[in-house]
Amino acid sequence: MNPLENFRMAFESLWGNKLRSFLALLGIVIGVFAVTAMISLGQMATAGITQDLEAIAGRSIFVQPNFNEGQDFSTAPIREEDILALQTLPASVIPQLFTSAQYEARPGTRRSIQLQGTPGDLPRLDPTNKLARGRYFSQAEARGGLAVAVLSDRAARDLFPGREAVGQVARLFYPNGARLELTVVGVLQPPGGLFGGLGAAATVYVPNELIWNTSPTARKGQYDFVVLSLKKGADARQVTRQVQRIFEGRYGKGKYQIASTESFQDTLRSITLILQALLGAIAGLSLLVGGIGIMNIMLVSVTERTREIGLRKALGATSSQIRQQFLIEAVVLTLVGGLLGVVLAAGLLLLITATVPFFKVFILNPATVLLALAVSALVGLFFGVWPAARAAALDPIEALRYE
Amino acid sequence: MTPVVQMRGVTKVYRSGSGSRTVEVRALAGVDLSIYPGEYVALMGPSGSGKSTLMHIIGLLDTPTEGEYWLGGEPVRGLSEAQLARIRNQRVGFVFQAFFLLPRLTALHNVALPLVYRGLPLAERLKRAKAALEAVGLGDRLDHLPSELSGGQKQRVAIARALVQEPDLLLADEPTGNLDSRSSDEILGLFDALHRQGKTIVMVTHEPDVGARAQRIVRLRDGRVADGGMV
Numbered sequence: 003m004n005p006l007e008n009f010r011m012a013f014e015s016l017w018g019n020k021l022r023s024f025l026a027l028l029g030i031v032i033g034v035f036a037v038t039a040m041i042s043l044g045q046m047a048t049a050g051i052t053q054d055l056e057a058i059a060g061r062s063i064f065v066q067p068n069f070n071e072g073q074d075f076s077t078a079p080i081r082e083e084d085i086l087a088l089q090t091l092p093a094s095v096i097p098q099l100f101t102s103a104q105y106e107a108r109p110g111t112r113r114s115i116q117l118q119g120t121p122g123d124l125p126r127l128d129p130t131n132k133l134a135r136g137r138y139f140s141q142a143e144a145r146g147g148l149a150v151a152v153l154s155d156r157a158a159r160d161l162f163p164g165r166e167a168v169g170q171v172a173r174l175f176y177p178n179g180a181r182l183e184l185t186v187v188g189v190l191q192p193p194g195g196l197f198g199g200l201g202a203a204a205t206v207y208v209p210n211e212l213i214w215n216t217s218p219t220a221r222k223g224q225y226d227f228v229v230l231s232l233k234k235g236a237d238a239r240q241v242t243r244q245v246q247r248i249f250e251g252r253y254g255k256g257k258y259q260i261a262s263t264e265s266f267q268d269t270l271r272s273i274t275l276i277l278q279a280l281l282g283a284i285a286g287l288s289l290l291v292g293g294i295g296i297m298n299i300m301l302v303s304v305t306e307r308t309r310e311i312g313l314r315k316a317l318g319a320t321s322s323q324i325r326q327q328f329l330i331e332a333v334v335l336t337l338v339g340g341l342l343g344v345v346l347a348a349g350l351l352l353l354i355t356a357t358v359p360f361f362k363v364f365i366l367n368p369a370t371v372l373l374a375l376a377v378s379a380l381v382g383l384f385f386g387v388w389p390a391a392r393a394a395a396l397d398p399i400e401a402l403r404y405e
Numbered sequence: 406m407t408p409v410v411q412m413r414g415v416t417k418v419y420r421s422g423s424g425s426r427t428v429e430v431r432a433l434a435g436v437d438l439s440i441y442p443g444e445y446v447a448l449m450g451p452s453g454s455g456k457s458t459l460m461h462i463i464g465l466l467d468t469p470t471e472g473e474y475w476l477g478g479e480p481v482r483g484l485s486e487a488q489l490a491r492i493r494n495q496r497v498g499f500v501f502q503a504f505f506l507l508p509r510l511t512a513l514h515n516v517a518l519p520l521v522y523r524g525l526p527l528a529e530r531l532k533r534a535k536a537a538l539e540a541v542g543l544g545d546r547l548d549h550l551p552s553e554l555s556g557g558q559k560q561r562v563a564i565a566r567a568l569v570q571e572p573d574l575l576l577a578d579e580p581t582g583n584l585d586s587r588s589s590d591e592i593l594g595l596f597d598a599l600h601r602q603g604k605t606i607v608m609v610t611h612e613p614d615v616g617a618r619a620q621r622i623v624r625l626r627d628g629r630v631a632d633g634g635m636v
Contacts, residue, residue: 007521007527011521014509014510015509018509309505310507312505313501313505313507314518314522315466315490316464316466316493316499317493317494317499317518317519317522317566317570318490318491318493318494318495318519318522318523318570319490319522320486320487320490320491320522321486321487321490322487323490323522398466399461399466399467402501402505
């Protein structure tokens with residue numbers, strides 16, 4: 003008897019008992035649905051996180067001094083000659099300064115705001131910065147240390163509530179009281195995505211030169227932070243190693259902290275992978291329960307069809323043919339359940355992609371589908387063995403006498 | 406001529422219980438029996454005489470504890486379970502009192518069932534099943550489910566299922582036991598016709614008027630052939 007014949011028989015007998023077959027495979031449907039959805043959601047989350055991260059940070063490498071305890075804030079600044087060395091790499095080098103300032107929110111009430119020095123023309127150097135209105139001060143203006151500013155969306159709303167910020171003069175104070183009057187030339191777009199909140203600080207972007215000239219703490223030619231916005235096709239890991247070599251060669255190990263969006267992504271990926279594995283394992287438990295359900299139904303089916311088994315043996319079926327028949331029935335049952343589970347999972351994933359903005363792409367790997375189906379077939383095989391063995395072991399005489 | 410069934414000193418002992426409480430039941434105590442091709446034999450005897458056991462051994466559903474049995478001239482001793490199944494499929498056609506049709510299958514597919522285990526392609530199986538159903542006068546009921554057939558018709562489907570195997574031996578166990586007298590006559594008439602066509606038939610029955618239609622009656626008593634063994 004060929005296996006195809008067995009599959010036909012399995013379908014016939016399962017079809018003949020539609021309600022029960024459906025109830026039996028429900029456990030498998032839920033199990034496979036859960037496993038498939040978990041794995042795919044994990045992959046979709048990883049993709050979403052990666053995309054959001056790229057949207058706010060691009061493909062970048064960040065360098066900043068490592069502030070060890072007890073060490074002076076300015077023991078290891080980034081110097082002009084370091085910037086020159088970095089400019090040989092395939093990336094736009096954006097040296098920056100950070101300091102804080104205050105503004106008068108209401109007469110008598112001062113609030114803090116972040117002041118960030120940049121080399122000018124930032125949207126071109128790092129495309130994750132997008133202008134909403136106005137323009138960004140040029141590199142020439144920056145070098146000249148002009149009193150111009152570009153505001154983050156939040157800063158524009160804080161400094162000029164209900165008014166257009168471009169064209170206004172922003173009045174800031176350093177903590178020591180020194181005044182700073184800046185002409186606002188542009189406002190940036192608010193960052194979007196999952197990490198939008200991170201970039202939503204109130205920041206006033208001014209020329210580096212201006213901070214050097216006015217801040218009581220900054221020293222000319224020293225930077226707090228460098229962003230290297232990678233050019234297309236540049237290998238993040240390789241450039242990261244080159245940056246490391248430059249700083250370690252000049253200052254020794256451990257003085258600077260060098261990170262890349264790639265390394266953030268790796269971390270996030272490994273976190274989602276662990277989550278995926280955990281959730282998948284929990285979902286796998288429901289497959290186990292589903293498998294036990296299948297075994298239960300198959301045992302009932304064997305008992306109920308005792309006379310059929312006896313008859314088939316009398317007509318010339320061997321024990322191994324009977325065993326095969328029931329094993330294949332169990333496998334067909336779980337495979338159909340697995341297929342249904344995958345279809346349901348695909349439906350859910352499509353729905354989530356369509357409705358939840360964070361999940362931008364629908365991911366259902368063929369490998370995931372294959373795994374789900376293989377696992378459901380294995381569940382059928384595993385939990386079908388015992389009922390099938392009981393069927394095969396039936397004595398035809400007893401079986402035919404069975405009422 | 407080689408007998409279809411040849412038995413020498415066949416005994417069957419059932420043991421139940423264990424240890425000192427083992428109970429032995431001697432269902433058959435040395436049966437000698439020959440049945441030749443084309444014969445129509447009724448196997449009769451009171452209940453407990455061993456006729457069911459004998460039928461199971463003839464049909465290879467059971468094997469003797471002692472003694473020799475040749476089916477179609479070939480010894481049965483030492484055959485594996487799978488070999489016995491194959492021989493059952495090719496040489497023995499069963500007809501049961503309770504019909505034993507699979508309720509979800511049509512008459513045609515019920516009749517084709519034994520041929521599944523010969524590995525015949527579906528089209529060939531259905532062709533042969535149709536011919537067998539036509540031979541028992543049910544050519545117009547091919548697609549009926551058992552639930553849509555009368556008792557007599559069900560038994561005719563069961564007989565067609567035995568005939569489709571083209572067996573050496575038709576083995577009928579109280580085939581009219583579940584039927585009213587009109588259907589019984591119809592079924593017994595069918596067996597008469599099959600006998601005239603040269604089929605070898607062994608029918609287990611306890612009804613004398615059913616037994617009377619056979620060519621020879623083998624009477625069992627206390628696990629032995631009392632009469633008609635004709636060795």
